[in-house]
Amino acid sequence: MTKKLYWEDAYLSEFDAIVTQIEGPNVVLDQTCFNPQGGGLVSDTGHLNGIQVNEVHYGVDDTIMHVLAQEPPFKVGEQVHGVVDWLRRHRIMRMHTSAHLLSAIFHKEAAALITGNRIEPEHSRIDFSLAEFDRARFENYVHQANAIITEGRPVKTYFLPREKALQIPGIVKLAGAFPPEVKELRIVEIESIDIQADGGPHVRELREIGEITVEKLENKGAQNRRLYYNIS
Numbered sequence: 001m002t003k004k005l006y007w008e009d010a011y012l013s014e015f016d017a018i019v020t021q022i023e024g025p026n027v028v029l030d031q032t033c034f035n036p037q038g039g040g041l042v043s044d045t046g047h048l049n050g051i052q053v054n055e056v057h058y059g060v061d062d063t064i065m066h067v068l069a070q071e072p073p074f075k076v077g078e079q080v081h082g083v084v085d086w087l088r089r090h091r092i093m094r095m096h097t098s099a100h101l102l103s104a105i106f107h108k109e110a111a112a113l114i115t116g117n118r119i120e121p122e123h124s125r126i127d128f129s130l131a132e133f134d135r136a137r138f139e140n141y142v143h144q145a146n147a148i149i150t151e152g153r154p155v156k157t158y159f160l161p162r163e164k165a166l167q168i169p170g171i172v173k174l175a176g177a178f179p180p181e182v183k184e185l186r187i188v189e190i191e192s193i194d195i196q197a198d199g200g201p202h203v204r205e206l207r208e209i210g211e212i213t214v215e216k217l218e219n220k221g222a223q224n225r226r227l228y229y230n231i232s
């Protein structure tokens with residue numbers, strides 16, 4: 001198991017860790033600030049002892065695998081220093097919290113469900129299951145999101161015992177996907193807006209997002225609408 005330092009503090013971008021496993025360019029550490037890809041989010045990039053980390057993903061037994069640009073000179077048992085590309089990561093956090101906020105508004109206003117998403121630092125997209133395709137309404141929902149952002153609500157992350165988490169309306173469906181051995185769920189809550197079981201990093205306050213802008217709207221079949229958005 002790799003300790004997820006990004007769960008304790010999403011704003012920590014440098015850390016020391018002990019190497020526990022190496023396979024070619026793939027490195028597992030006892031703890032990390034690197035958020036792996038998953039839940040629609042791209043992974044962090046950065047450096048381990050100065051060597052480029054191209055990609056990060058989950059390995060077996062709840063480990064986190066750092067894929068380096070080359071085989072590392074360090075060995076298992078040694079201490080290494082990790083640095084996450086912070087500007088990129090912070091944009092991913094802003095995009096991710098934006099996705100939660102937009103999803104909550106689309107769900108509240110149009111009962112739209114999320115069928116897919118891709119959160120990247122430069123451009124992100126969300127797919128909604130929604131029969132109608134009305135550009136003005138989409139723009140209006142994004143406008144609502146921006147109004148809520150200016151109110152500056154806190155984004156809280158905390159852990160709840162599985163049974164307690166499953167009683168919260170709205171996260172039941174999602175949380176049901178967690179395997180039974182997961183005894184505690186990580187909860188992300190945008191005050192009075194949204195509450196979800198979630199593993200990715202978020203900003204701590206909505207105003208950090210800035211402003212959400214619509215880049216493009218697309219039809220994806222009869223029931224799916226794709227929103228491309230950006231932040232400024």
Ligand SMILES: [Zn+2]
Pocket residue numbers: 039096100198199200
């Ligand atoms: Zn999320």
